Amino acid sequence: xxxVKLRRIVPQLALVGLTSVLAAGCLLExxxxxxxxxxxxxxxxxxxxxxxxxxxxxxxxxxxxxxxVDACTDLCALAMQRANxxxxxxxxxxxxxxxxxxxxxxxxxxxxxxxxxxADDVQPSNAxxxx
Amino acid sequence: MITRITTGLLLAFAVVGCADGEQPSPNPPPxxxxxxxxxxxxxxxxxxxxxxxxxxxxxxxxxxLATNTVVADIALQPNDEPGRxxxxxxxxxxxxxxxxxxLLTLADATSGQIAGRRPVCAEPRGVAFDSATDLVHVACTxxxxxxxxAAGGNAVRSLRLDRxxxxxxxxxxxxxxxRFRTAEMITLDAQGVIVTRxxxxxxxxxxFSGGGGGGLGSDGMIDAVPTVAWKAIPLTDGRIVMSHxxxxxxxxxxxxxxxxxxxxxxxxxxxSIAVLTPGSLTPTAxxxxxxxxxxxxxxxxxxxxxxxxxxxIAVAGNHTVHQFRTTTLAMEDQDTGCGGGGGGxxxxxxxxxxxGAPTAIAYAGNKLVIYYPELxxxxxxxxxxxxxxxxxxxxxxxxxxxxxxxxxxxxxACASCHPEGREDGVVWDFGTQGxxxxxxxxxxxxxxxxxxxxxxxxxxxxxxxxxxFGIRMGGGDVTRSQKLSLGPWLDRIPxxxxxxxxxxxxxxxxxxxxxxxxxxxxxCHNGAILTTNARVDVGTAGIFKVPSLVGVGARPxxxxxxxxxxxxDRFSAICGGGDKHGHTSQLTPAQIxxxxxxxxxL
Numbered sequence: 001x002x003x004v005k006l007r008r009i010v011p012q013l014a015l016v017g018l019t020s021v022l023a024a025g026c027l028l029e030x031x032x033x034x035x036x037x038x039x040x041x042x043x044x045x046x047x048x049x050x051x052x053x054x055x056x057x058x059x060x061x062x063x064x065x066x067x068x069v070d071a072c073t074d075l076c077a078l079a080m081q082r083a084n085x086x087x088x089x090x091x092x093x094x095x096x097x098x099x100x101x102x103x104x105x106x107x108x109x110x111x112x113x114x115x116x117x118x119a120d121d122v123q124p125s126n127a128x129x130x131x
Numbered sequence: 132m133i134t135r136i137t138t139g140l141l142l143a144f145a146v147v148g149c150a151d152g153e154q155p156s157p158n159p160p161p162x163x164x165x166x167x168x169x170x171x172x173x174x175x176x177x178x179x180x181x182x183x184x185x186x187x188x189x190x191x192x193x194x195x196l197a198t199n200t201v202v203a204d205i206a207l208q209p210n211d212e213p214g215r216x217x218x219x220x221x222x223x224x225x226x227x228x229x230x231x232x233x234l235l236t237l238a239d240a241t242s243g244q245i246a247g248r249r250p251v252c253a254e255p256r257g258v259a260f261d262s263a264t265d266l267v268h269v270a271c272t273x274x275x276x277x278x279x280x281a282a283g284g285n286a287v288r289s290l291r292l293d294r295x296x297x298x299x300x301x302x303x304x305x306x307x308x309x310r311f312r313t314a315e316m317i318t319l320d321a322q323g324v325i326v327t328r329x330x331x332x333x334x335x336x337x338x339f340s341g342g343g344g345g346g347l348g349s350d351g352m353i354d355a356v357p358t359v360a361w362k363a364i365p366l367t368d369g370r371i372v373m374s375h376x377x378x379x380x381x382x383x384x385x386x387x388x389x390x391x392x393x394x395x396x397x398x399x400x401x402x403s404i405a406v407l408t409p410g411s412l413t414p415t416a417x418x419x420x421x422x423x424x425x426x427x428x429x430x431x432x433x434x435x436x437x438x439x440x441x442x443x444i445a446v447a448g449n450h451t452v453h454q455f456r457t458t459t460l461a462m463e464d465q466d467t468g469c470g471g472g473g474g475g476x477x478x479x480x481x482x483x484x485x486x487g488a489p490t491a492i493a494y495a496g497n498k499l500v501i502y503y504p505e506l507x508x509x510x511x512x513x514x515x516x517x518x519x520x521x522x523x524x525x526x527x528x529x530x531x532x533x534x535x536x537x538x539x540x541x542x543x544a545c546a547s548c549h550p551e552g553r554e555d556g557v558v559w560d561f562g563t564q565g566x567x568x569x570x571x572x573x574x575x576x577x578x579x580x581x582x583x584x585x586x587x588x589x590x591x592x593x594x595x596x597x598x599x600f601g602i603r604m605g606g607g608d609v610t611r612s613q614k615l616s617l618g619p620w621l622d623r624i625p626x627x628x629x630x631x632x633x634x635x636x637x638x639x640x641x642x643x644x645x646x647x648x649x650x651x652x653x654x655c656h657n658g659a660i661l662t663t664n665a666r667v668d669v670g671t672a673g674i675f676k677v678p679s680l681v682g683v684g685a686r687p688x689x690x691x692x693x694x695x696x697x698x699x700d701r702f703s704a705i706c707g708g709g710d711k712h713g714h715t716s717q718l719t720p721a722q723i724x725x726x727x728x729x730x731x732x733l
Binding site: 056057059060063064065066067068069070071072078094095096097102 | 152153154155156157158159160484485486487505506508519521526528530610611612613
């Protein structure tokens with residue numbers, strides 16, 4: 001009986017939840033299983049932002065990304081920063097859909113395994129620059 | 132059933148969300164913007180308006196600092212490139228049109244009414260207002276210093292000084308003029324007579340590259356020589372503070388991953404501040420190198436606050452603005468060691484608004500106003516608070532332009548050695564990897580001048596970018612967009628303007644000689660840009676690509692090694708290749724002078 005109720009409720013909750021976070025303008029969702037070595041794990045996530053953010057730095061990078069796919073890395077980097085994700089994107093894709101932009105980002109995190117020493121920093125291209 | 136439908140809807144939503152979205156453009160947009168020059172904004176004396184010259188969009192914007200709104204947006208002619216500006220006693224705004232060759236005057240700060248447009252020279256740069264004489268002075272790259280009545284009318288004085296003039300500053304009854312590439316300061320008296328010349332001092336740096344170089348002492352120290360003077364402004368006591376660069380006289384060996392940065396990332400070009408005393412002040416103090424307050428590439432602008440106790444410097448290469456007390460200018464220069472200078476801020480932390488490269492700064496009282504051209508936006512910093520206003524005009528984006536002005540991990544940008552898209556007049560020692568080489572000029576039909584570098588070993592710009600930016604400068608991977616964009620963007624930068632001829636008949640005689648079979652110059656220097664792009668041995672110790680001669684007079688020293696300080700030297704026994712480089716040994720000194728007059732006119 002409880003199992004039947006759950007089967008009814010969970011998808012509805014998922015739909016409501018998904019709609020809510022999209023409406024809020026920012027969705028953080030793991031879409032690809034993590035992978036990597038013993039020392040470093042590659043994490044992939046989707047970050048969704050509004051296409052007209054009230055955030056001039058984000059707006060600048062968003063506009064740049066729309067007209068030049070190679071500029072999207074900077075957008076992903078800032079979106080990660082805004083989402084309190086440490087590190088630099090190792091992969092970045094963007095899809096503009098109405099009022100929202102979905103950013104597929106991958107980045108590496110150190111596993112803090114004692115035998116690994118310091119994790120290598122992942123540097124974006126043109127290190128030292130910004131946008 | 133409901134579960135299946137709901138799950139199906141969810142899946143459909145996800146699929147639609149992924150599949151139907153618009154993808155970013157795979158190809159970069161058309162070229163946008165001009166090289167960063169810095170110093171293109173003022174705040175009016177009453178502190179109410181920021182007047183922004185926007186060379187990237189050929190317009191002038193008046194921004195009300197109280198209401199955070201644009202009150203005037205004045206469209207100029209295409210390629211006018213408005214630059215430095217100044218307010219006169221009547222509240223008129225005078226703007227040097229860098230490429231438009233004119234002085235534009237706005238009736239006031241708010242109405243948007245253009246009161247006049249007066250031709251000045253091919254490339255006006257600095258502009259200053261003298262309240263005692265009610266004159267506006269304009270300095271030109273071709274060496275003219277022209278004075279206009281502020282209220283309108285023709286020039287009342289035109290002096291011919293050295294080429295490459297930059298800022299002009301009123302100093303007592305005289306004027307101070309800076310020169311861009313040499314960072315020289317020239318003091319003129321009220322009659323326009325040169326009183327003194329001064330330059331920021333050469334300082335010592337430890338050579339972390341280990342390569343040695345010119346001036347390397349037994350203590351491992353090398354010379355750091357003043358170059359590119361981005362901006363100079365007066366302090367309240369009449370002294371001049373200059374934001375400029377220094378060239379470290381090391382040997383540039385490529386050591387990955389830091390490239391020219393050597394083992395510790397020491398940039399061969401550093402941001403510097405100098406304090407100079409105009410010659411008319413008594414007692415005259417020698418130029419001083421102030422403490423190395425900022426690090427990073429392209430210190431393009433400097434501003435003094437209303438109280439005169441705080442200075443800000445905009446570093447375009449790392450997108451920061453630094454503030455510090457003017458009292459720190461009294462601190463002596465010191466070698467800040469591996470990784471460059473900085474750390475001298477005493478007014479908060481460096482500002483990074485994350486809006487790209489700041490190109491202009493000014494104070495409204497103690498509020499710091501920063502202009503960012505790309506969005507475009509103005510950010511007003513007041514203590515710990517900051518207000519951002521996005522200006523009309525639309526996004527400006529060019530990945531080639533961005534790359535050109537972005538510093539790499541060693542603190543070096545393309546524009547460090549090619550300021551304003553041209554060159555810094557510096558001779559470098561590339562050691563075993565290239566020998567002595569003068570920085571090459573990029574302005575003027577760059578896409579028609581392949582292959583690149585003195586020996587023509589770089590077939591095209593994308594190859595050059597991988598080698599020079601990616602490896603030598605430690606910049607890492609260059610994107611496809613950057614490779615597609617940089618060439619077309621650079622190609623829009625004109626060659627330096629020629630100097631107006633003093634003796635047109637000498638120029639004509641020189642042209643005749645140049646084009647004669649007797650000298651044979653046109654055998655290699657022909658066509659629209661005066662080069663065949665061939666690689667030739669002209670007796671200068673190697674095979675070199677024939678350089679274009681368009682704008683040649685503006686870029687001493689000459690030849691690949693910079694061995695000729697003047698064009699006349701090129702025809703002397705000092706260097707130049709003798710009769711293997713044209714046939715000119717038979718020419719009389721007067722004929723050489725004619726030939727030089729012609730070359731100066733190109």
